[in-house]
Amino acid sequence: MQMLPEWVESNTVRVGRDYGSYLDERKAGGARRYFTSKSHALHFLKSVAPTKLVDGAWLYGLLHRWDDARFGELIRIYLEELGEGLPDKNHVLIYKKLLAAHGCDQWTTLSDAHFAQGAIQLSLAHLASDFLPEVIGFNLGYEQLPLHLLISAYELNELGIDPYYFTLHVTVDNASSGHARKALQGLFDALPQVTDREAFYRRVMNGCKLNMLGAGTLSVIEGFDLREELLTIFSAKCCFGSQMHSDYCRVGGRTVNEWLSDPAQLPDFLENLERAGWIKRHENPENSRFWKLIHGEHADMFGVFNAYERQVIYDWIAGDFADAGKQRQISFRSRQRLLSTLGQGVGPARQNNGAVRGVLREHYSCRGHPSEETNDFNVELRMLEEQLAKLSSRTEAMNMLSGMMSPIAHHTPSGLMATRIFTRLFSNT
Structure with missing residues (x-):
């Protein structure tokens, strides 16, 4: 257990070194390591969709522990996976947009192996009380920076596909201040002080191993014909x-x-x-x-x-x-710079009830609120405001909001609103 910080650091160093070797290979004229063609890359995006569309789900079951400081770091990871309620930062919405842009949103007929990881994550989300050590361990393993994330982002961009979903994870999962570090701190914070710590830690390690089940990145890539x-x-x-x-x-x-x-x-x-x-x-x-x-x-x-x-x-x-390289390729970032140059680019307890209402008033005055999009959204979000205003305490508000931040709902307009309010209230806890 004492070696975990060194393990996190050594993984980061190893991945950085291996990625440097990959870049040297490419600069020397080497071929792409993963994707033989753009359709190969798109097939990969479609094949991992069942996992990416429940991104962060395994931590959902910890939201009800919002007033327990031991779980603060883990809850912050979940909120960041949800983009803290901002549509352009919500990981699931980013991936759904990527799939739709390339006609890759027909993925429901994939094999069972493609759904295994997503099923594991959803199971952990809804059984967190029974499998808390496994949730923490799964999170610890998942948040470590993998080499395939860096290479995928590089080659997607090269093939003219927006790599933002992948580059975002490179930055937020960093071992210095990102999710990799928070996942480690979350484990140390949650370790029991009285009961058997070693038994708890063994279950953490078992949870970490769950990351290896189902169709993974490399097997999906290698399975394309x-x-x-x-x-x-x-x-x-x-x-x-x-x-x-x-x-x-x-x-x-x-x-x-x-x-x-x-x-x-x-x-x-x-x-x-x-x-x-x-x-x-x-x-x-x-x-x-x-x-x-x-x-x-x-x-x-x-x-x-x-x-x-x-x-x-x-x-x-x-x-x-x-x-033979006879087709001229333009990377995604090069195309965006060109469009920008042409002027066509687009930029990416009752006493506590007053605090709840204050956050609501401030939130609803923000520009770019989803309720500005359609009348249907206006009605739904006004109903959310009215329901929250009737609650008598912060606890009631947090419990209601967390119910709207489930893996199936957090990326909806009302789920995004709930996440933004929950984030502000959580930060003021």
């Missing part, structure tokens, strides 16, 4: 497209409807599209008639494939053309 993903996409379209095509167009002597009537025929269908010149592999996809059918505002098949699916098709057609 571009052609298999292409066939999966086409197979999903078969039930919708097998009766939607006119019979005048034949490929390999068969109509498109006939080809799509059986997903098992898709590999042969793609080969025939190549043979007939509809697809020209290993060339600029703009040279392929099939690509022009699905891409562009006036394309005949506009809207059939979403952004993610089009990227998979594009990368498969490009093949060696992309691998």
Whole structure:
């Protein structure tokens, strides 16, 4: 137990050293270590969504301990995962926005292994009273900076994908003043003073090991196969497209409807599209008639494939053309700087009831409040204000607010408002 601070520091040093070696490799002309193409990177974003969309959830069950100083650091971590109620800092909202921007929000059909980590985190969230040491241990392990976070952020940016979700975690998880340090302090603060500390610590270590279950970053990355993903996409379209095509167009002597009537025929269908010149592999996809059918505002098949699916098709057609570096890439940050230069950028007890009302008044006067967005939000948030105003103590207010900050609700307008008020009241405790 006494070696934990050294363990945290040595992990940080090791990750920094390994990341430096990675950067040296890239500067020397080495290939990307993780993502072979943009579609590979997007597939990764989609595959880890079940975990990222419950970010921080394991600490939710500690909110009811808001008046116990031993859990202050751990609760602060949870509040920061929630962006302290600010939409552009809430980790789940940031990730949902990233998925939506690239058509990656259809992830519910992933395998059970992809949901294991999220299920563990939600279980810890709702069983924190029974598994407190495991919650603390899981948090300790999760908040240590991993090498894959740094490399993922670098390569996502390189492929034109906003890396902010990942770079944010690099900064907030730092071992000096961030979550890695707070997680360690949270453990020391919560250690029992009377009961068996060693037994408690063994359970902490078991909780830490829970981080290793389910599909992880590296296994998800290594499991990507571009052609298999292409066939999966086409197979999903078969039930919708097998009766939607006119019979005048034949490929390999068969109509498109006939080809799509059986997903098992898709590999042969793609080969025939190549043979007939509809697809020209290993060339600029703009040279392929099939690509022009699905891409562009006036394309005949506009809207059939979403952004993610089009990227998979594009990368498969490009093949060696992309691998040879003939496609010009512009990083996400370079594009943002260019847009900014062009002027198009966008910047990222009853006696205590008076304190509750004071925070409410100050909060509702803030600019950029979510209630300004729609009338529906106005009504919901006004109802929250009215309910809080009826409460007789800070304890009642904190209990009500914490109920609205669950993993399923904290990123909603009312959940964000509740988080902002809870954060202010917690800071004044």
